[in-house]
Amino acid sequence: MTSMNEKPGSPPHVAALIVAAGKGLRVGGPLPKQYREIDGESVLQRTLKAFSQHPEIQQVLPVIGAEDLPLYNEYVGALDGVDTPATGGNTRQQSVRNGLETLAKAGQVPDIVLVHDGARPFISPELIERVVEACLQGAAGVIPATPVTDTIKLVNPETETIVKTLDRAALRAVQTPQAFQFDLLLNAHRTLAEESMTDDAALLEAMNITVVTVAGDAENMKITHSQDLEQQDSSPPIRLPRVGNGFDVHRFEAGDHVMLCGIKIPHNKSLAGHSDADVGLHALTDAILGALGQGDIGDHFPPTDPKWAGASSDRFLAHAASLVPEKGGQLVHVDVTLICERPKIGKYRAAMKARVAEILSLDESCVSVKATTTEGLGFTGRREGIAAQATATVVI
Ligand code: CTP
Ligand code: MG
Numbered sequence: 001m002t003s004m005n006e007k008p009g010s011p012p013h014v015a016a017l018i019v020a021a022g023k024g025l026r027v028g029g030p031l032p033k034q035y036r037e038i039d040g041e042s043v044l045q046r047t048l049k050a051f052s053q054h055p056e057i058q059q060v061l062p063v064i065g066a067e068d069l070p071l072y073n074e075y076v077g078a079l080d081g082v083d084t085p086a087t088g089g090n091t092r093q094q095s096v097r098n099g100l101e102t103l104a105k106a107g108q109v110p111d112i113v114l115v116h117d118g119a120r121p122f123i124s125p126e127l128i129e130r131v132v133e134a135c136l137q138g139a140a141g142v143i144p145a146t147p148v149t150d151t152i153k154l155v156n157p158e159t160e161t162i163v164k165t166l167d168r169a170a171l172r173a174v175q176t177p178q179a180f181q182f183d184l185l186l187n188a189h190r191t192l193a194e195e196s197m198t199d200d201a202a203l204l205e206a207m208n209i210t211v212v213t214v215a216g217d218a219e220n221m222k223i224t225h226s227q228d229l230e231q232q233d234s235s236p237p238i239r240l241p242r243v244g245n246g247f248d249v250h251r252f253e254a255g256d257h258v259m260l261c262g263i264k265i266p267h268n269k270s271l272a273g274h275s276d277a278d279v280g281l282h283a284l285t286d287a288i289l290g291a292l293g294q295g296d297i298g299d300h301f302p303p304t305d306p307k308w309a310g311a312s313s314d315r316f317l318a319h320a321a322s323l324v325p326e327k328g329g330q331l332v333h334v335d336v337t338l339i340c341e342r343p344k345i346g347k348y349r350a351a352m353k354a355r356v357a358e359i360l361s362l363d364e365s366c367v368s369v370k371a372t373t374t375e376g377l378g379f380t381g382r383r384e385g386i387a388a389q390a391t392a393t394v395v396i
Helices: 043-052 069-075 092-105 125-136 182-191 200-206 226-232 279-292 314-326 346-360
Strands: 014-020 059-064 112-117 141-147 153-156 161-165 172-174 178-181 211-215 241-254 257-260 263-266 269-271 330-339 367-372 385-395
Touching (some): 092 112, 112 125, 141 200, 178 182, 279 314, 314 346
Antiparallel strands (some): 112 178
């Protein structure tokens, strides 16, 4: 098929001008919206690739802010089929004009130019094809348009009172890419350089040139506000592990059993303490509080408070564990080392592990209980008491 536009013997040259020289003030943040990333790829990179990889587009020219080249190099970089960026102006219209003038000076002046917002990265190949085809068929200007679903009223902006209700059937919301015969658009921009128009089609309209519409695409939204970006990013928030440690010691006194990691173990002495003196669970409770940065066991259960006299230490541990989800975290692993010569821990280890897993609602594979002696050295070696140390890993 030969289009009206095609010069005999040479296929039409179709260029895409991607304007990205705005500051993205409404989105805010330190980085203009076109350089922000969606699932690890910048908005502008996505937009440029949609055009450079399209079979009907021969040339792609980005237009960027005068000071944005370092950002462009960092967040877009060299892309196959994309020209070195041109420099934009203070308004979108000036940015388009600069891009058109750059194209006009290039080796092969385009027959057709598409003007597209860099901030519309969800442009589909089908929509690009629709506007290009309509232009190749001879339309002076082609814009994507979608029906309006809200009722639109004309108001008096001074009094904010309704002037009239517009006929919705005759209203369209318009998007980019807008496609034009290159010479017509360049001429319109040169002629109306002093005017201020909100899109390129308006320049042709002002020159009484007919612009046609093709079906737009609801997906082809322009990123305008910060939630437009946040809603797009499907990558889960980054969670980092935090490891807390805890250490505790209790002295022996007269008695007939010790509590260690929630298990009652017969012994010829007991551990002295305000509560049940379960040195393993105390170290572990401190490890969890440490991972959360929530102080220590004494802050939460003061030894001066008679309420905790003789208390079973599983309550302390369960309380620390309950703070983890409250702080937005997840407990993933705990490890306890008991340090003593006697009692021998080996035959109670499995029961301790099961009990700790139960208190913490963790799978047993995420719980470790170990024991060591100190080779007869120090207070544990002299059997004066028992020490315990623990770590807890929380992702948050
Ligand atoms: N644009 C441009 N040159 C300008 C202003 C805007 O090239 N002087 C581009 C933007 O980069 C964007 C498109 O025109 O791709 C549509 O503009 P808009 O959504 O208004 O973007 P910003 O002007 O960057 O955003 P804001 O108005 O919130 O500051
Ligand atoms: Mg703007």
